[in-house]
Amino acid sequence: MPSDNATLAVSTVIFALRPSPPSSHRAPAPTIWVPLVRRQRQPFIDLLALPGGPLGDEDLAAAASRTLFETMRLAPKYLEQLYAFGDADRVFGADPRVVSVVYWALVGNEEASLARLGDNVRWHPVDDLPPLAFDHRRIIDYALWRLRNKVEYSSIAHSFLGESFTIAQLREVYEAVLDRPIDAANFRRDMLASNTLAETGETLAGTRHRPPKLYRYIEAPAPSEQSPLLTTSPAAKGSPHDHNRLSAHHDHAHPDRQAGRRELFAGAREVAVGVRPASAVLRAWGVNGRPAPADGAKAGAPARGVPDRD
Amino acid sequence: MPSDNATLAVSTVIFALRPSPPSSHRAPAPTIWVPLVRRQRQPFIDLLALPGGPLGDEDLAAAASRTLFETMRLAPKYLEQLYAFGDADRVFGADPRVVSVVYWALVGNEEASLARLGDNVRWHPVDDLPPLAFDHRRIIDYALWRLRNKVEYSSIAHSFLGESFTIAQLREVYEAVLDRPIDAANFRRDMLASNTLAETGETLAGTRHRPPKLYRYIEAPAPSEQSPLLTTSPAAKGSPHDHNRLSAHHDHAHPDRQAGRRELFAGAREVAVGVRPASAVLRAWGVNGRPAPADGAKAGAPARGVPDRD
DNA sequence: GAAATAGTGTCTTTTAGACACTATTCA
DNA sequence: TGAATAGTGTCTAAAAGACACTATTTC
Numbered sequence: 001m002p003s004d005n006a007t008l009a010v011s012t013v014i015f016a017l018r019p020s021p022p023s024s025h026r027a028p029a030p031t032i033w034v035p036l037v038r039r040q041r042q043p044f045i046d047l048l049a050l051p052g053g054p055l056g057d058e059d060l061a062a063a064a065s066r067t068l069f070e071t072m073r074l075a076p077k078y079l080e081q082l083y084a085f086g087d088a089d090r091v092f093g094a095d096p097r098v099v100s101v102v103y104w105a106l107v108g109n110e111e112a113s114l115a116r117l118g119d120n121v122r123w124h125p126v127d128d129l130p131p132l133a134f135d136h137r138r139i140i141d142y143a144l145w146r147l148r149n150k151v152e153y154s155s156i157a158h159s160f161l162g163e164s165f166t167i168a169q170l171r172e173v174y175e176a177v178l179d180r181p182i183d184a185a186n187f188r189r190d191m192l193a194s195n196t197l198a199e200t201g202e203t204l205a206g207t208r209h210r211p212p213k214l215y216r217y218i219e220a221p222a223p224s225e226q227s228p229l230l231t232t233s234p235a236a237k238g239s240p241h242d243h244n245r246l247s248a249h250h251d252h253a254h255p256d257r258q259a260g261r262r263e264l265f266a267g268a269r270e271v272a273v274g275v276r277p278a279s280a281v282l283r284a285w286g287v288n289g290r291p292a293p294a295d296g297a298k299a300g301a302p303a304r305g306v307p308d309r310d
Numbered sequence: 311m312p313s314d315n316a317t318l319a320v321s322t323v324i325f326a327l328r329p330s331p332p333s334s335h336r337a338p339a340p341t342i343w344v345p346l347v348r349r350q351r352q353p354f355i356d357l358l359a360l361p362g363g364p365l366g367d368e369d370l371a372a373a374a375s376r377t378l379f380e381t382m383r384l385a386p387k388y389l390e391q392l393y394a395f396g397d398a399d400r401v402f403g404a405d406p407r408v409v410s411v412v413y414w415a416l417v418g419n420e421e422a423s424l425a426r427l428g429d430n431v432r433w434h435p436v437d438d439l440p441p442l443a444f445d446h447r448r449i450i451d452y453a454l455w456r457l458r459n460k461v462e463y464s465s466i467a468h469s470f471l472g473e474s475f476t477i478a479q480l481r482e483v484y485e486a487v488l489d490r491p492i493d494a495a496n497f498r499r500d501m502l503a504s505n506t507l508a509e510t511g512e513t514l515a516g517t518r519h520r521p522p523k524l525y526r527y528i529e530a531p532a533p534s535e536q537s538p539l540l541t542t543s544p545a546a547k548g549s550p551h552d553h554n555r556l557s558a559h560h561d562h563a564h565p566d567r568q569a570g571r572r573e574l575f576a577g578a579r580e581v582a583v584g585v586r587p588a589s590a591v592l593r594a595w596g597v598n599g600r601p602a603p604a605d606g607a608k609a610g611a612p613a614r615g616v617p618d619r620d
Numbered sequence: 621g622a623a624a625t626a627g628t629g630t631c632t633t634t635t636a637g638a639c640a641c642t643a644t645t646c647a
Numbered sequence: 648t649g650a651a652t653a654g655t656g657t658c659t660a661a662a663a664g665a666c667a668c669t670a671t672t673t674c
Binding site for chain 3: 493495496500517518519520521
């Protein structure tokens with residue numbers, strides 16, 4: 001029984017939303033960026049690659065977290081396994097062959113700007129990437145596709161923002177990821193009806209119009225269709241994360257559609273953390289800070305509350 | 311740089327639909343079964359485990375296919391990567407530690423009964439499993455959960471059947487997997503509207519009532535939301551399979567709802583060869599699809615036409 | 621009070637589901 | 648001809664989407 005039939009590596013595709021590069025002098029709408037590392041050795045020396053490295057004596061997700069922290073001091077709020085890439089000839093000439101377990105992650109805007117960069121590590125807009133090492137371009141494309149899908153059927157979008165945010169900011173995330181405009185009125189209603197937002201009690205100042213309310217994300221009452229792996233051991237392994245599930249529930253039973261839509265969330269008066277100055281909506285991207293889970297937030301278990309599609 | 315930081319194994323959860331075990335003398339409704347292997351060595355000797363084995367000099371999916379063929383002569387029509395399990399302490403005492411890339415598969419009923427069994431390999435109903443080796447119970451639960459989710463948003467259900475089948479049989483698959491009754495009238499309409507079924511021209515005889523038409527599965531016109539990995543290199547790697555994508559299209563444009571529903575599929579008189587696993591639309595019963603490699607059915611590439619949920 | 625976005629109301633379209641009804645075959 | 652399932656028609660409810668309108672703030 002072979003014990004060295006492959007070398008195991010772990011890489012991560014990290015997404016952040018940042019203003020479009022100046023070159024593309026489009027509207028100040030944000031776009032998706034990923035951090036890439038310039039390779040210092042063969043093969044593919046000098047080409048850009050995903051951050052990552054060989055698996056150590058640790059869980060897979062822990063390896064992802066560790067390498068991210070080591071290379072740029074990042075600790076994403078969302079981290080999930082993407083896929084295991086292991087074609088026999090994936091890394092030409094490698095012996096033993098290399099199998100990469102790839103994770104994907106989302107970071108909030110403030111966290112993204114806190115990332116430690118350098119000559120060899122930089123953010124790149126995903127819609128304008130140079131040639132990459134290995135099959136990393138393909139991996140990013142796949143991760144992007146997953147992101148776009150998952151944004152539509154689960155509530156991960158808030159992971160691109162700070163602790164508190166306005167509904168308009170949240171909508172901008174959707175618009176950036178899905179690359180299409182979304183009706184603001186319907187979006188607001190749907191989000192509020194989802195019971196995943198709680199008012200912080202604060203508003204965002206600094207605009208030159210009516211100040212919007214700030215919300216924070218809360219766990220919606222579990223819909224019972226959750227990954228079995230999740231329920232068994234939640235944030236078990238070395239995850240300092242502790243999702244405080246606020247109760248924003250109240251009875252569901254809409255007599256008619258209008259009523260259903262009107263249904264404002266009720267509870268959650270919360271403590272409300274530091275609000276932020278700001279002015280334009282775009283600038284308002286980074287709202288106050290937050291620690292951020294250390295290592296593998298959603299690491300150990302395959303699935304969270306909502307299934308992946310592919 | 312360690313080259314033996316882990317041992318890589320590949321296992322597969324294979325699902326088939328078979329009559330309920332006699333013990334549970336319920337209606338002749340089918341339930342889900344998986345083949346399990348009795349371990350001949352430590353650790354967990356004599357306990358049941360998923361079929362699989364160490365990764366050889368091959369692609370990951372090829373390893374899955376190979377081990378399935380070796381242990382029971384099975385060649386599933388649907389095969390897809392499930393997850394990479396690699397907690398550091400997953401296999402107690404193993405050195406180097408073991409990382410398992412797990413696949414899941416669906417086999418049709420005839421194929422399932424052709425499987426070569428033995429004292430050490432047997433089918434077991436998933437709703438009544440004995441204690442399993444390693445974390446395999448957990449893996450099966452997760453695979454089951456994925457199956458149930460995926461059945462709802464893509465058209466893989468037909469993979470449980472043979473080349474041709476009646477709509478009622480297809481509905482039974484859904485009912486068995488989802489474990490709930492489905493309205494036959496609406497189901498029929500939705501399936502026909504999905505353009506994934508083509509009449510074979512034959513009917514199923516032997517019933518003591520009106521003989522139902524037989525259909526075969528066809529690829530629906532691709533909806534453009536497909537995995538980028540798929541489009542780049544379809545059934546590339548060593549896949550003896552060659553799925554001809556039949557056109558079953560005709561104009562879509564339902565003036566009113568009744569008309570939409572009435573719209574019987576038109577085209578697809580086709581040659582129709584290999585039936586394919588496949589993909590689907592987001593909301594309703596899938597549309598669209600993609601070629602599936604044979605041996606490594608949906609192997610090399612991460613994603614099919616439709617994203618996974620988790 | 622003008623500009624600008626926050627936030628509400630209401631209509632139309634689409635989709636999902638329930639369920640009665642007709643059609644066709646075999647025993 | 649009756650049992651039994653195939654297959655069709657039609658209504659209702661729920662969800663998604665379009666869009667006009669009111670509200671509140673800053674400058």
